Amino acid sequence: MAPETDLLAPLRLYWGYDSFRPLQERIVRSLVAGHDACVVMPTGGGKSLCYQLPAIVLGQTAVVISPLIALMQDQAAQLAQMGIPAAVLNSSLSESQQVTAMREAQAGEYRLLYLSPERLARPDTIGWLQRVPIAFFAIDEAHCISEWGHEFRPEYRQLSRLRAHFPGRPIAAFTASATRRVRQDILTQLQLHNPHKYIASFHRPNLRYIVKQCEGDTQPDLLLSGLRKYPDGNIIVYAPTIAKVEETVDFLEEQGIPAVSYHGKMETKTRRTNQERWMSDEVRVLVGTIAFGLGINKASVRSVIHLSLPKSIEQYYQEAGRAGRDGHPAECLLLWQKRDTALLAYFIEQVTDAAEKERAWERYRTIRRFAESSSCRHRQICVHFGETPKWTSCAACDVCSGTPEWLATPETEQPSHTETVRVNRLHQFEPEEKPALADVDPELRDYLREWRRIAARQQNVPAFVVMHDTSLDEVCRKRPATIPELLGVSGFGEHKAEMYGLQIFGALRRYREGARMTRTPVKKSTPAYETMRLLAAGNTFEEIAKIRGRQLTTIVSLVAELIESGQLQFQPTWIDDNKRSVIEAACARLGVQRLRPLKDVLPPEVTFDEIRLVVARLRCEQTNQEKLAQQKMPA
Numbered sequence: 001m002a003p004e005t006d007l008l009a010p011l012r013l014y015w016g017y018d019s020f021r022p023l024q025e026r027i028v029r030s031l032v033a034g035h036d037a038c039v040v041m042p043t044g045g046g047k048s049l050c051y052q053l054p055a056i057v058l059g060q061t062a063v064v065i066s067p068l069i070a071l072m073q074d075q076a077a078q079l080a081q082m083g084i085p086a087a088v089l090n091s092s093l094s095e096s097q098q099v100t101a102m103r104e105a106q107a108g109e110y111r112l113l114y115l116s117p118e119r120l121a122r123p124d125t126i127g128w129l130q131r132v133p134i135a136f137f138a139i140d141e142a143h144c145i146s147e148w149g150h151e152f153r154p155e156y157r158q159l160s161r162l163r164a165h166f167p168g169r170p171i172a173a174f175t176a177s178a179t180r181r182v183r184q185d186i187l188t189q190l191q192l193h194n195p196h197k198y199i200a201s202f203h204r205p206n207l208r209y210i211v212k213q214c215e216g217d218t219q220p221d222l223l224l225s226g227l228r229k230y231p232d233g234n235i236i237v238y239a240p241t242i243a244k245v246e247e248t249v250d251f252l253e254e255q256g257i258p259a260v261s262y263h264g265k266m267e268t269k270t271r272r273t274n275q276e277r278w279m280s281d282e283v284r285v286l287v288g289t290i291a292f293g294l295g296i297n298k299a300s301v302r303s304v305i306h307l308s309l310p311k312s313i314e315q316y317y318q319e320a321g322r323a324g325r326d327g328h329p330a331e332c333l334l335l336w337q338k339r340d341t342a343l344l345a346y347f348i349e350q351v352t353d354a355a356e357k358e359r360a361w362e363r364y365r366t367i368r369r370f371a372e373s374s375s376c377r378h379r380q381i382c383v384h385f386g387e388t389p390k391w392t393s394c395a396a397c398d399v400c401s402g403t404p405e406w407l408a409t410p411e412t413e414q415p416s417h418t419e420t421v422r423v424n425r426l427h428q429f430e431p432e433e434k435p436a437l438a439d440v441d442p443e444l445r446d447y448l449r450e451w452r453r454i455a456a457r458q459q460n461v462p463a464f465v466v467m468h469d470t471s472l473d474e475v476c477r478k479r480p481a482t483i484p485e486l487l488g489v490s491g492f493g494e495h496k497a498e499m500y501g502l503q504i505f506g507a508l509r510r511y512r513e514g515a516r517m518t519r520t521p522v523k524k525s526t527p528a529y530e531t532m533r534l535l536a537a538g539n540t541f542e543e544i545a546k547i548r549g550r551q552l553t554t555i556v557s558l559v560a561e562l563i564e565s566g567q568l569q570f571q572p573t574w575i576d577d578n579k580r581s582v583i584e585a586a587c588a589r590l591g592v593q594r595l596r597p598l599k600d601v602l603p604p605e606v607t608f609d610e611i612r613l614v615v616a617r618l619r620c621e622q623t624n625q626e627k628l629a630q631q632k633m634p635a
Contacts, residue, residue: 005032005057007029007053010053010056013493014083014495015049015053016471016489016493016497022045022200023041026196027198028050028057031135032054032057034170035170035195036193036194036195037170037173038173038198039198040175040176040177040183040385041176042201043176043318043322044325047176050174051174052084052111055112055135056084056111060108061110062113062138063115063134063136063137063138064113064137065115065116065117065139065140065159066116066140067156069088069090069092070272071140072088072116073088073092074465076112077465078465081499082495083493083496084111084112085110086110086111086112086114087104089115090115106131106132108132108133117144117153120159126165129165136169137170137172139173141175142190143175143186145160145173146178146182146186146189147185147359148179148359150177150311150315150363157189159189159190162190163190163191171190173187173190176321177318179314179384179385183197183199183386199386199387201382202381202387203381204324204378205394206324206327206330206396207329207330207331208332209332209334209396210331210334210397210404210407211334211336211397212335212407213338213372214335214337215337219335223305225406225407226331226407227252227305229331229406230302230331233284233301234278234298235284235302235303236292236293236305236319236323237259237287237304237306238290238304238305238306238307238310239289239307240343242265243551243553244308245262245287246551248287249261250528250554250558252285253526254526258284258285259284259285259287260274260275260283260285261286261288262286262288263289263291266549275292275462278298279464280462280463290319297462299468299469299470300328300469301322301325302323303323303332304319304323304330304332305332305335306335308336309336309344309371311347312367313370313380314363316334316367320334341368344364374399376394377394377397378394378396379392379394439477440477445472447517449472451504467500471491474489474490475489480504480508481508483498483501486501486505528558531548531558531559531562532562532568534548535568541559553608553609556612556613560616563613564616565620566620566623570616570617574613575613575614579610580610582603583602583606583611583614586601586602587618589601592618592622595611598611
């Protein structure tokens, strides 16, 4: 292909974009010209277009290796809406569907073919793949191939076979978070030949990084402050464990803040439903473990809040980077506790491979330095990834501009007078000074979001596949009435405009005529009330966990809190009499301040949940006795 190949025509035709983002055009031209490539581009930088567009231009099949089934399915659904033939080949398909996909791939019917690394490792895959008219291979999340990467996956090592089996086909590696060492490892493992390297800046100037050490009893209030700072935007809250996810969702529900959970032990259907409710703005807050996030295509996330120290800078950068993908200001709040370091150290000690353990300790030391350091957060991140900024201060992190007032507590250090003067001069970052959606009618946005929700549900695709948030806001501003006008909205190519044009014009007309969103909010009882109601109805803890879609430990923890606060009476039938006596005897000797020492001296068959319930009753009795004693004291 000649370097002057027209790329803007297919970009406009399929994606509805008039121009490329930084680096995109150069990367596309590299692949069209048949070069190997290594691309490091931050979350939201537009990596997928870099391998999708060359496949269109070359008229052959780009084979995309991706680690997540859900991510592959979403991308294939998006391409279908754009009129681009694509297929996914993984374990989620029936045998007959797989056979059909393989046959059509050999006939060259797809521009994009998505495979998992596990599928590629199967002995039978290489044989039929050699009969597919392949343009090039694109390796997504390529840092997974490196032992130095923060998400090393052994099955990715199999990808080194691609060069041997397909010596004439270009290979392009894509990742959002790779240090110099990991980038070099990617080049070596994939045996890339004179690759074109594209390393975007790791500086995300629209993000404000705020790191605050806190205690367990102050963290919930700080979380609420963070959520109330952005009453309209979407928010992701990352929690370290499944129990913490569920506990946080229940806490927020008690505070009147609707939230959904996302973790690996949920049923796939529930997890998918929760993600879609958040993606389509039915629920503003999603609380998840690190299982949430890869490939999440949500531009309007205004804040990402971490409730514990991540295991590496790479993990933090990737997760925090899901905020502000629309380019508008967003905040990344890290609320960590000293005990997080002990938890990370515990998990590192479980690693049996000596080399991997040392790499884990290195990542631990780096993230701890980041959290405790008094130097610019943005600069620390850039330097970690091998970028050396010319500036030393960003005015968009807690170190350079002080802890925001809404997070300040009496012990928080405030910036000095000279620091405050400098901050005032530079604080153009403040979201209030750059309203992202000031020119969009909020009622029309809600109305169109509801239309988008219904359209997505009818087709069984995520809401963002129908229309991105940024496109939806542009429709609100421009209010197109014809197909040519809709084609002027970024994100609407010809296929999508024809597909949805009449529906969008109809929705806009109904709104002009006075129609408004009519969804009735569902009145939900609080988690505490619901749990007490189910207990009163005679349900066991296990049955309540199933009814409420929670882990058993989460239910027991909530019940223990209710007992300790005097809102619920402890029932002797909950625990075997002998076990209760043994626990009470241990509490009499060791006190009821901490559970771990009690667990260590009790028989192994006594569980933490049982200890937690007995301790809650004893603490409640202790509090009542102290109150009684105070009342009897002479004035």
